[in-house]
Structure formats: C-alpha cells, structure tokens
Amino acid sequence: MSRGQGFGLSNAARLALVQRLARRREGQEVQAASDQRGFGAIQGLRDWGLMQEAMGALAIESPFFRAHEGRAGAHSLIGNRDTINFGSYDYLGLNGDPRLHQAAASAMARYGISASASRLVSGERPVHGELERRLAAHYGQQAALAFVSGHATNVTVIGHLMGPRDVIVHDAAIHNSCVEGAKLSGARRVSFPHNDMRAAEREMAAVRRSAGRALLLVEGHYSMDGDVPDLAALVRIARKHDAWLMVDDAHGLGCVGATGKGVFEAAGIDPAEVDIWMGTLSKTLCAAGGYIAARGDLIDWMRHTVPGFVYSVGLSPPLAAAAAAAMDILAAEPWRVAKLQANATLFRDLCREHGFDTGASFGLGIVPVVLGSSVRAVRVSAALLDHGVNALPIVFPAVPEKLARLRFFLSAEHSEQDVRQAVAALVAATDGVAPADLAG
Structure with missing residues (x-):
C-alpha cells in the first residue's frame, strides 16, 4: 500500500479501526430506526460521529476552532x-491598522453598528456606495454590489443568474460556494481538470451545441494550491464560445500582481474583459462580506432581485467603511x-x-x-x-x-x-x- 492511503495506517491497524467503526455504525442504525424524533437518521450526522470515533481511537485531538486570545495576525x-x-x-x-479602526469607528458613530434591515427596505448608507464605487473602479467595471457574506455571494448570484437550461463549465478545484451556487441554479455542471485550458475549451465546445446560456467559472488564486489560471486563455475561450466569464478572485486581491490588484494585473489583461468579478471583503480588506463587480445593468438587476441581497440585512456600515479604507491603503502602499x-x-x-x-x-x-x-x-x-x-x-x-x-x-x-x-x-x-x- 502506498503512503497516504488508509489514513497512513498499517493493515492491522486499519482492520481493527474498521471493525470498531462497523460495530458503532450497526448500533447507530438500530438507534436511528427506533428514534422517531431524534436526528440519528441524518447520514451526515452519523458519518460525523464515526469520524469522531476514529479520531478518539487514534488519540487525535481536533486541530480546528483553536481559541485565539487576541488579534490573529502574523x-x-x-x-x-x-x-x-x-x-x-x-x-x-x-487587520490591526489604526486607519481601518478609525474608519470603522467613525462609521459606527454616525450610522450605528447594523444597517438594520435590507438596503432595499432600510435605505442606503453613503459608506455602501463609496465602497462599491471603489470596487467597480478597481475592476474596470461600471458598478459593484456588496453582500454580507462571501460564501453567500457566490451561492445567491450563481444560483440566480443561471437556470436549468444553462450550463456552467468550471475548474475542478473551484470553491465550495461556487459549487453550491451552481447546484442551486439547476444548470448543468461540467468540470475540467484543474488549470487545464485545453480541457476547458474542449468541454465548453462540447456543451455549447445544446445549452442555452453558458458560464465559465474559475478562481483567480486557488486557495488550496496557491496557483493562478491562464486568464488570457480563459478570456479567449469565453469569447470564442459566447460564454460569460466569472472569476472568483477572493484570494487574488492583495496577493496577485505586482501591486496586488489581482489576477488581471498579473496576466496583463484589461479587467473589463472579464464579465463578472467576485471577491470577498474578509481577506485583504479585513472586513466581512462579498461583492460582485460587473456591467451596470447586471448590477442594477441584482440589486432588485438577487435573494441574498434583497432578503438579507445590508452590510454593516463599520465594515463597509473599513473595507473602503483598506482599498485606499492597498493602492497607496x-x-x-x-x-x-x-x-x-x-x-x-x-x-x-x-x-x-x-x-x-x-x-x-x-x-x-x-x-x-x-x-x-x-x-x-x-x-x-x-x-x-x-x-x-x-x-x-x-x-x-x-x-x-x-x-x-x-x-x-x-x-x-x-x-x-x-x-x-x-x-x-x-x-x-x-x-x-x-x-x-
């Protein structure tokens, strides 16, 4: 057996662990069958219990949710x-920069901590528009829209933009939020091997014969591998096959390109060549939330129809102000x-x-x-x-x-x-x- 298979265990250790977990699963299934009001019938919950049992058997403590007693910087x-x-x-x-702290404090003093309701209902705060104008200008787009969650941004936008007659061609390493949004849309999903542009074009050419609208979906800086795609090739593929190109550059802003503008800077591509830019406010910009930058008509439609914006509370004004301040620092330093x-x-x-x-x-x-x-x-x-x-x-x-x-x-x-x-x-x-x- 090669290294890395079977959780790195010897054959004897694997067998003993499997037998122990099998006995536990049998007991769980009996309990789930007799427990009408409990949650034991949820397969994922049972699987999680087995994972915890395996960690206990291997004397492994969970490395997750470690408590930080202060700012988690370097x-x-x-x-x-x-x-x-x-x-x-x-x-x-x-995250510890006093200029961001001051921007957040000033916005909190003037507008309060919360936007109090959906921006559609409770109205705008000037800090929202200021942030969105900065984001739109950064990506060479006509407009931008800020959401309260980066993950929810992809889920609600992709889920709303595409439909059952459409197709989404995406990199196999795309973020979970993109996958969940694609599932929500009901569109046909076709993945291609990570960063394989020939495969991307091959898959796009095959599906365009029958699909309605097409979306080519990639990341600008892949969070699992730390690599970047060939953006010039992606633009060419999208144009050749009459598809929209959407780039999730959540980890690209501040990291990629000589001045951290993102994957378009590294590729020497006009960002306006990309149809839809997505990003997050929680990484380089040290706030929380997500955003879309695109043409004005698309953004205006989203402002009035995308469920994750229309039916969700607006971005907290202090966070919007802090993110806008971070945008200024990114450009200046x-x-x-x-x-x-x-x-x-x-x-x-x-x-x-x-x-x-x-x-x-x-x-x-x-x-x-x-x-x-x-x-x-x-x-x-x-x-x-x-x-x-x-x-x-x-x-x-x-x-x-x-x-x-x-x-x-x-x-x-x-x-x-x-x-x-x-x-x-x-x-x-x-x-x-x-x-x-x-x-x-």
Whole structure:
C-alpha cells in the first residue's frame, strides 16, 4: 500500500479501526430506526460521529476552532502562548491598522453598528456606495454590489443568474460556494481538470451545441494550491464560445500582481474583459462580506432581485467603511504586496529545499505542504503548535486522502525570521511524525 492511503495506517491497524467503526455504525442504525424524533437518521450526522470515533481511537485531538486570545495576525496568542500564525487571511497585515479602526469607528458613530434591515427596505448608507464605487473602479467595471457574506455571494448570484437550461463549465478545484451556487441554479455542471485550458475549451465546445446560456467559472488564486489560471486563455475561450466569464478572485486581491490588484494585473489583461468579478471583503480588506463587480445593468438587476441581497440585512456600515479604507491603503502602499510575495516565495522555496511537496504554489500568499495522509497532517499540525507555529490541516474529504496537507497563509507582517523559524519547526515536527509512526 502506498503512503497516504488508509489514513497512513498499517493493515492491522486499519482492520481493527474498521471493525470498531462497523460495530458503532450497526448500533447507530438500530438507534436511528427506533428514534422517531431524534436526528440519528441524518447520514451526515452519523458519518460525523464515526469520524469522531476514529479520531478518539487514534488519540487525535481536533486541530480546528483553536481559541485565539487576541488579534490573529502574523503572530497570535493561543493557549496564552505567542505563536507564529499562518492561519489568517490578513495578507497585507491591515487587520490591526489604526486607519481601518478609525474608519470603522467613525462609521459606527454616525450610522450605528447594523444597517438594520435590507438596503432595499432600510435605505442606503453613503459608506455602501463609496465602497462599491471603489470596487467597480478597481475592476474596470461600471458598478459593484456588496453582500454580507462571501460564501453567500457566490451561492445567491450563481444560483440566480443561471437556470436549468444553462450550463456552467468550471475548474475542478473551484470553491465550495461556487459549487453550491451552481447546484442551486439547476444548470448543468461540467468540470475540467484543474488549470487545464485545453480541457476547458474542449468541454465548453462540447456543451455549447445544446445549452442555452453558458458560464465559465474559475478562481483567480486557488486557495488550496496557491496557483493562478491562464486568464488570457480563459478570456479567449469565453469569447470564442459566447460564454460569460466569472472569476472568483477572493484570494487574488492583495496577493496577485505586482501591486496586488489581482489576477488581471498579473496576466496583463484589461479587467473589463472579464464579465463578472467576485471577491470577498474578509481577506485583504479585513472586513466581512462579498461583492460582485460587473456591467451596470447586471448590477442594477441584482440589486432588485438577487435573494441574498434583497432578503438579507445590508452590510454593516463599520465594515463597509473599513473595507473602503483598506482599498485606499492597498493602492497607496504597494510595498505591502512586495513583502507578502517575498515572504511567500521564501517560505515555498525553503520548504522545497527541505524536500517538502508544495504543489504548484506560485509563492504569492498561499503555500500548501502536502503530507500524504489525513492522520499525518493532523498530527504534524499538533506538533507544529508545540513548536510555536499555527498552521491548519486540510484533510479528506476536502482533498483526496493522498493529498492531505497543511496550508500556510503568509502575511506582509511576517518577518524573515518568522518564515525561517516556521520552516525549521516544520522539519522538526515532521521528523517527529514519520509515516511509520501512524498506527497510533
């Protein structure tokens, strides 16, 4: 058996664990059959129980929901201990910037904390329009619309834009929010292998013979792998086959391009060539929410019809003001982007020097370290924390079992010493959790 299969366990250990879990499943099924009001009939809930049982059998503590006792920047206080933190989307180190704090405080003092209701019902606040104008200008579009959740932005917009007679051709590595939106729409979904432009064109050409409208859907900076697509090729494919091109650049803003404008800057493409830009306010812009930038007629239609906007409370005014301030800083201080990219490239290259698999990462803001099994990834994450480094695992089923990994989010706030110390800790942590030790 190759490394990484069966959660990295020996055959005997796997067999014992499977038998134990099978007995538990039998007991759950009997209980679910007799429990008319409980939730035991939910398959996902039963599966989660089995996963917890497996973690208990392997003496593994959950690495998730770790409590941070302060701002989670390049460093964070976890368990009352200073830790080098690679679990934050604060790419440019703006979450603690006093200019953002002041913008949020001023908006809160003037408009309150909440928009109080849907903007359609409760009315606009000037900070909403200011943020949306900045976003539209950034992407070379006529208008933009801000939502209260990045995930919900993709779900509600894709679900509303496309219909059962349409087709969505998307990268296989697209974010869950895009997948859920595509499911909601009822459109036919066709995926192509990650970043394979020939396959993308082949699939698009095949489906355009029968579909109504078509959407080509990709990310600008893939959060699992840290790589970017060939945007010029995607624009060409969309135009050739009369399809809309939508780019989720949630992780691209602030990370990709010489000044962090996003994947269009790196590709040397006029952003107006992309039909729909999506992004989030919770990463580089240090707020919360999502946005769409596109033509004015499309945005105006969305403002009046998209369920996730019309029937949802408006974006909190302090968050809108803070995000707008962050947009200004991004444009005025490109040194932050240069520092981020230098840190990410150094981390990636040092990892590779030590024999770690960092996949196709471009070294812009996200660097995965592929470890080969879910158990190993979780145990290395715990060992890293013991060495004063916080990095979270990505495990099956989020990724294939043999591609379980730790995911490192770099920041402009990290020092070179932070980066070198983290790689040294990673070497020590993996030396202490070798594949042969995984039988538990």
